[in-house]
Structures are given as structure tokens and as C-alpha cells.
Amino acid sequence: MTKYPEGKEITIYDIARALHVSTATVSRALKNNPAIPQKTRNKILEKARELGYQPNTFASGLRNNRTNTIGVIVPRLNSMFMSDVIAGIEKVINASGYNLIISQSFESAEKEKDGAETLFRNRVAGLLVSLSYATQSFDHFLPFIKKGIPLIFFDRVEDLEGCPAIVIDNFKAAYEITSHLISRGCRELIHITGNLSRNVYKDRLAGFEKALSDHDLPFGAEKVFVTDLSAEAGKEIANRFIEKQVKADGVFTANDTSAVSFMLELKKHGIRIPEDVSIAGFNNDFISEVVDPALTTIDYRGFDMGQITARTLIQLIDRSRDQEITKSIILRHELLIRNSSLH
């Protein structure tokens, strides 16, 4: 009946038998239950080590109906910013004794939904989400909310009942950087952005618009380019600019990747940066420092955001019957003025 294909595992029964105690005692000792006196506990811990005992996470998960696993869903892992965030999350999660399961949506609502379902089925203790471009419905998060599983959004967030959001003030950052461009003499500004369903892009656009209006500069839909913010997108808008379909003396782009590719394409065609066009990006990726001239941008370090997001989640998971609900957090950002905008 019982099958031991490759050497059986050590269980608390083995420890109990070796020490002539009950499994209940062993279980308690292993969990640092104060009912067990130090001496007994030590004996048990030592025997466990001696036998090479490894707790069976399935058995305890089955019993408790909870894991020490935390799920995260992000649009993609391979962007400088996001990999920084994930690195920060992983660091905190792991240091707190949890595991991290990762899922990518590839900017697809469908894949995001699939990821959420899988993570739910795997009984994650908490969920961290940065939304895909395409997400419109949030129903796939309801099971978590209903079941009381803490859910936190970061960066690309949505205001759902009881779900804190960890963000920066995108409106303010965009306002500042746009105002900077204006203060350097730009009068015809355009904005390259991403899907406006997402707060990050919507808010940055709003900040851009407000800065224009506060400085009595005209604004209109023709000044906004909605793209996927890829390097290709930057290049494409640059080409429209080169062909005079687009006029501008200042460009604010919602990420560094597209800003840099935009800049490089212009340079390739002999347009001088920042003399002919000033450019500003967003994120302070390493490329923004490396490109020539260095890109004015918003510093917005992902690693910290990841750590704070993860800490907030763990706090939420660990709250027994605590006081108030953890609220959303707005992180600091910083305007980095560099050569690309010294027009």
C-alpha cells in the first residue's frame, strides 16, 4: 500500500518514536508552543536535526488551509524597473520565511486572470499585483477579497475595497518634469505615454496637461501619443517627428526606454539634443544615465517599492485582529535634471 519509491521521508512520527513521546508533543515543540518546556523542546529539535527532518508543507497546508507562499503578478519580469521591484519583493518575502510564486501577464488581461486563478488555487497567503495594460475588469481578484486574502497593488494600481496601493505621485512627478521643460524654454510639448486605463499613465498625462495649462500653453489630443512605450514605439514617433508630421521642441515620455530610443533615432537624423528638442523620460533606468546626452527623468527606485510592498503585505497577513487597516502608501520620487533637457 504505502509506496516508498526513493527512500522515505522523516516525519514527526519518526521523531516521536525515537524519543518516546507523542506526535502532538513533537508538533508543538517544532512550533515553539510555550506549553512545551525548554528541555523537551531542545531534545526534540536536536533529534529532528539529527534525523534530517523536513516539515511536510502539504500536510500542514492541508491541515491549516493556508500556505507560506505569496503570489505576485506583473506585466513582465524583464524590464529594468520591474525586475528591481521583484528583487526587492523577493528579498523581503524570503527573509520573512515565505515563498514567492511569480506570474507574468505579458500585458494581457486573460493571462492576468489565469495567473490569479492559479495563485488562488495554490492558496497563496497574499497577493501582489501590478496590472496589465489590458485589464478592464477586476473580477478575478474578488475571490481573494471574499476569502480575506490580503491583496496589494503596486505601481499600476486600482482602487479596490480594502486593497492598499503602493505608488508614487505620478501626477506630481509629471507636473514637475513638464514644468521643468517649460522653464527651459520649451513651448511646443508633446507627451508619449502608455495605456490610459492605467493610473500611472493617466496621472502622468494629467500632470502634463496641468503644467501646460498653468503656463498658458495649448493642449490638445494631438499632443498625446498613446503607445506601448517600447523602444520601437519611441523610434516610430521619432520618425513621425522627422517627417514633420509631429512638431515639438520638448518631449516628455512616460518611460526611459522609449525616451532613449526616441532620442537615438533623432540623433541619427542629425537632430540635436537638447538644442533642437529637449527630452525627458521616467524611471531613472541605467540607460537614462548612459545615453548621450544623459536623460532628464524621474527617479523612482523599484527595489524600495518592492520591499515596501512586500513588508506591507506581510504586515497584513500577520495582523491578528489588529487595529486599523493598512492604508495605501505614496512613495517619494525625485526629478533628476540632466543634459537632455538643458535646452
Add this chain to the structure above:
Amino acid sequence: MTKYPEGKEITIYDIARALHVSTATVSRALKNNPAIPQKTRNKILEKARELGYQPNTFASGLRNNRTNTIGVIVPRLNSMFMSDVIAGIEKVINASGYNLIISQSFESAEKEKDGAETLFRNRVAGLLVSLSYATQSFDHFLPFIKKGIPLIFFDRVEDLEGCPAIVIDNFKAAYEITSHLISRGCRELIHITGNLSRNVYKDRLAGFEKALSDHDLPFGAEKVFVTDLSAEAGKEIANRFIEKQVKADGVFTANDTSAVSFMLELKKHGIRIPEDVSIAGFNNDFISEVVDPALTTIDYRGFDMGQITARTLIQLIDRSRDQEITKSIILRHELLIRNSSLH
């Protein structure tokens, strides 16, 4: 006794009861066991959907002593290359119905060991590893090997019994890029590298050395700089160069990050690239294209490596009683000649 704190879950018992069949039948139907006729199976599947049944992964894990979870341990998530690899891994893993648990070693042998233990305890179905700088002992992988859990190394690999390695030909790539520098007229070459315990750096150094010797150029320990390959490291070596403690007309660096920071520091001090010094990096990160002049480098796309690594692992997990053992794979690389080396 039974506790349903937040609305009970649907189990196969609920389905069985609703349909007046046994749980055994339900279990079989859900697993597409051919003993169950289509008609019955369909009825069960539909009822499962209707009730919103979600299989309990703990229970089946406990029963089968295996998961559909795959573990990965990497030095860090936030490097362009590594995040690309992880993205590729995640894509394949998820598409194949597995989950991905991630752990970072932060280049520490200790943390790598902790990660391996955690993943082992979590009964991962397979493990993917890229080794930390500091790893010297490989004992923490033995439990996997003993238990027959497939283990694959990628990029930073080690030759362990039965563990395939997914790599590029680092020796050859280094030989090619060094030879290129020599062909462009460099006569005094230095090499900036990482920890030589790791194959990637050891092999690149060997390729560098071989290219020098094949071209009758002198080689010695003073031409090799072992660093952590960070941006700071590149800058520091650049400063030694500026202060004439280091002489060179050609520099081959084992990654793009340090190559770029090396280059930028030299440029800042008025040294002309490539007229005064030719520079070559490794990886073809986006920064290597963006920097001015663009960096000669080795193209070595991580996303594909990740996908291939993951596919190989899944194949290994799924092999029933298959033919031969999957072997190591050497992926293609490409020398990208760009302006930084047109000396």
C-alpha cells in the same frame, strides 16, 4: 470540530454527493482516467464547473508527494540578462501548467543553500540554478539528486552527475571578441572579469588568454582584473587606468554593465573611444546599444536561454521511462562589432 471560517471550499465530496456517485469516480473523472466513460466524465466536469470546484493542491500534493511547482535560484533578479532569462523560464513553466517559485542568492553561498533547502522542503518537481559567485560546495544540491528531482544548471553551471547544463560557448565567444580587438590593432589588452570559480568567467578568461597567445601577445596576471563586474567596479578600474597604474589600448570586459561604466568614466576624463582605447563587453544588454560609441559585445539573449532551460526541465520531469538522458546544451552566441572597438 470542522471549522469553516470564511465559507467552505468545494471538494470532490460535494461533487460526488450532488451527482450520487463516489469520490473515487469524481477523482478519476477529474484526472481523465479512461475507466470513466465520456458521459459520466462530462457530467462530473460540468458539475465541478457549476460548483466552482478548485482542486486542493495540498491534498493532492500530500497524497502524491509531488507538486507542480518548479524552483529557480539565481544570483539576482535585477540584471537585464537575468530578468530576461527568468521571463523566458516563467513563460514556459506557466504555459506547461507549473508554478514558478523564485529565490535569489545575492551572490552568497549561504543564501543559495537556504534557498535550495526551502525549495526542497516545498517538494519542487524540478530545480533550475544559476550559481552564485561564492558557491564552492555543491552539497546542498545532493538531496535533489538523491531523490531523483531533475536539476538543471544554466549560464553559471557546474558539472554534477546527471544534471544538464545550458550554456553558451564562453571560451569561443571570448576568443572571438579578443581576436577582433587584436585585429583592430590593439596590442596591450586587459580583461576585467568576475569570480573565476564560475565557468562563465573562467572560460572567458581562457578564451582571452588563448587569443593573446595565438597572436603572440604577452599575457600575465597583471592583465586580469577580478571584480564583481558592477558599474562601480568598471569605474574603479577606469580610474586606475586614468592614473596610469594600468596601461591598455584594448579592454575586454566580461559584462556590459562594467564595460559601459568603464567607458563613461574614461570619456569623462577626455579619453577617446575607440581612438585611444577599444572596448568590448559581453551580453548585448540594451545599454550596449545606447552608449556612445555603441559597445562591441557578444549577443547572448537570455529569454531564449530561459525558455530552453525550462523546456529541458519539463522534458526531464515528464520523461516516464524514457530513452536516453537529456544532455547539456550549448546555445549560439554572436559577436556584435560596434563602434567602441573600431580602433
Add this chain to the structure above:
DNA sequence: CTGTTAGCGCATTCAA
């Protein structure tokens, strides 16, 4: 402070 006991949900064996 400690032991007995039951059961979490599932997959499998055995018998029908």
C-alpha cells in the same frame, strides 16, 4: 504539561 484522536482533500487499492 502531554497523549489520544480525528480529519483536512485526494488518489489508489481492492473488491464487487
Add this chain to the structure above:
DNA sequence: TTGAATGCGCTAACAG
């Protein structure tokens, strides 16, 4: 083709 029964390893209730 189906069902009854069992146990995976752990934890918690309850009773000493």
C-alpha cells in the same frame, strides 16, 4: 465501470 476504505503528515480539540 464503480464504490468503500485507507492513509499521506500534520495540527488542534479535548481530556487527562
